[in-house]
Amino acid sequence: xxxxxxxxxxxxxxxxxxxxxxxxxxxxxxxxxxxxxxxxxxxxxxxxxxxxxxxxxxxxxxxxxxxxxxxxxxxxxxxxxxxxxxxxxxxxxxxxxxxxxxxxxxxxxxxxxxxxxxxxxxxxxxxxxxxxxxxxxxxxxxxxxxxxxxxxxxxxxxxxxxxxxxx
Amino acid sequence: xxxxxxxxxxxxxxxxxxxxxxxxxxxxxxxxxxxxxxxxxxxxxxxxxxxxxxxxxxxxxxxxxxxxxxxxxxxxxxxxxxxxxxxxxxxxxxxxxxxxxxxxxxxxxxxxxxxxxxxxxxxxxxxxxxxxxx
Numbered sequence: 001x002x003x004x005x006x007x008x009x010x011x012x013x014x015x016x017x018x019x020x021x022x023x024x025x026x027x028x029x030x031x032x033x034x035x036x037x038x039x040x041x042x043x044x045x046x047x048x049x050x051x052x053x054x055x056x057x058x059x060x061x062x063x064x065x066x067x068x069x070x071x072x073x074x075x076x077x078x079x080x081x082x083x084x085x086x087x088x089x090x091x092x093x094x095x096x097x098x099x100x101x102x103x104x105x106x107x108x109x110x111x112x113x114x115x116x117x118x119x120x121x122x123x124x125x126x127x128x129x130x131x132x133x134x135x136x137x138x139x140x141x142x143x144x145x146x147x148x149x150x151x152x153x154x155x156x157x158x159x160x161x162x163x164x165x166x167x
Numbered sequence: 168x169x170x171x172x173x174x175x176x177x178x179x180x181x182x183x184x185x186x187x188x189x190x191x192x193x194x195x196x197x198x199x200x201x202x203x204x205x206x207x208x209x210x211x212x213x214x215x216x217x218x219x220x221x222x223x224x225x226x227x228x229x230x231x232x233x234x235x236x237x238x239x240x241x242x243x244x245x246x247x248x249x250x251x252x253x254x255x256x257x258x259x260x261x262x263x264x265x266x267x268x269x270x271x272x273x274x275x276x277x278x279x280x281x282x283x284x285x286x287x288x289x290x291x292x293x294x295x296x297x298x299x300x301x
Contacts, residue, residue, distance in 0.1 A: 086200065086202070088198055091198045091199070091200045091207060092198060094200060094207050095198065095207050095209055095226070095228070098207055098228040099226075148202075149202035150202075152202035152203065152205065153200065153202055153205050153207075155205075156204065156205025157205055160205075
């Protein structure tokens with residue numbers, strides 16, 4: 001069962017995470033081992049297996065990158081390979097961002113925060129484009145795969161900047 | 168992650184870090200990236216009169232293995248012809264640096280960067296040739 005089905009959802013990128021979390025909580029409660037102590041061993045095992053897969057589904061769906069991968073996998077187009085290379089223009093911009101970050105490391109917290117803000121904006125924008133690409137009626141997978149690769153770059157960079165700031 | 172001594176040596180003392188003029192017709196620039204780890208690598212070659220690579224430079228943002236792979240690649244590229252350069256395989260980089268399986272993609276990135284730099288140089292040369300014959 002795919003993670004969307006597991007939580008009773010249509011396979012779409014734009015989902016209401018608050019509502020999905022509620023579904024996850026209700027299912028987890030119903031499947032909790034404490035509620036099945038009087039059940040047959042086979043029922044207890046089944047409830048535990050389901051509880052595990054409900055948790056796994058929730059972990060997949062709440063992470064935008066894994067959610068996008070799950071949709072692409074469902075559509076049989078596969079996730080981008082780890083070496084898939086985005087457009088030269090994007091890589092150039094990424095290189096410049098990285099060079100700015102190198103410089104900001106010596107300039108202090110304000111410079112780092114400015115970069116964090118810019119990368120967070122890029123990430124949000126790219127996620128919006130990815131949502132459109134995945135949820136549109138188009139059967140074309142290439143744009144979504146390219147955007148997913150870009151989201152990964154932004155996310156990795158954002159994680160790095162955030163950890164630099166917290167150090 | 169325990170790095171091999173060779174990786175550490177290159178990561179701490181990277182060779183040929185820098186930039187060549189990307190608008191120079193004798194310079195080929197390869198820009199590649201790995202979405203999974205967020206690494207970006209720029210590798211440049213300058214080809215001399217005799218068709219040999221006279222200089223190679225790189226700038227890599229990534230883990231120690233990615234830096235070491237590109238550093239080693241620039242060392243190997245200097246003095247080679249383009250034909251020789253295009254035979255450099257990621258497996259040789261893996262061997263030389265003792266890269267563990269989880270870091271093999273770093274060597275693949277370096278091989279891709281070499282190929283991209285050669286392709287960029289050739290594209291520039293064919294544009295130049297077309298302009299001269301026009």
